[in-house]
Amino acid sequence: MDDLVASVISDTIALLNGRASFDLVADFTAIFPNEIISGILGIPRSDRPLIRQWTHDILFREEGAEGVSEKTANAYASQLGYFYELAREKREHPGDDMISSLTEAEIDEGSGARTRLTDEEIADFSFVLGAAGTETVTKLVANAAVLLHRNPEQRRMIVDDPGLVAAGVEESLRYWAPSHLQGRYTMADITLHGVTIPKSSPVFLITGAANRDPRAYPDPDRFDITRTELPVPVGFGFGVHYCIGAALARTESRCALTEILTRWPEYAIDEEGMRRVHMANVAGFSNVPFAVAA
């Protein structure tokens, strides 16, 4: 897996060779996570730009609009239909990829009976994996680049000691969580801080705020890759729904950030030109104008 990640990231960044400036998101961080997860799933190369566009449309929300737009609903249906057809095809002609493995996987029902996943189940799972595995890494790596640009002494620390790149990724994940809120329904009445939330209520858990809780992190609004406190981090969620892609996300983010800092240790970012996304449950930048030297 590490080899796949390293080779996709280095191929993607190599396309920027010789350019003095580019958009870090559009030209780099939005591209490699989709390539990696698509490769793992077994999505043909020619279909990958379409998957990326659908994922964007699924997550995008118009400012001020309530509910889901027609474009979002259409992208959702198209992507799910695409994965359904792909699962059917892989069942007929399996390859060396995850969707093919899922068509062959057997589930032990506990009673000795073994069943197979249906094409609908494989489509649902691929859909979740594709969406969850792309936009979040896109945001985390761009966030880290912006934060290190704002904190050049910490950027220098990582350039001088590449072993610190992991700390840079973790602190970026804490400081600007790409997945900053999680939805739940309460399964029982629950009282927290003197307020009772009734059973069956929809609740937003603002994990992005938990990452800045002063009871857990001293001076929480300071970006600091040398933090040593170890509260339970919630950037990848917590408990039974903890991110199944956390290890992959960390590998991708460390590798991408290392590539950026190795190639362009003195990069500059035009913050005036930065734009934020407007997405359902992903936060970060859609555009980060990047110059290879300050």
Ligand code: HEM
């Ligand atoms: C920086 C990158 C990422 C961040 C910040 C992130 C964050 C999260 C968070 C906060 C959750 C918990 C959601 C909840 O509690 O409702 C989650 C779940 C999940 N993530 Fe990630 N994720 C990242 C990358 C990935 C990648 C690369 C994959 C796929 C390979 C992935 C697949 C998933 C899946 C399938 C779930 C649902 C798990 C479940 O409900 O049991 N994520 N992620």
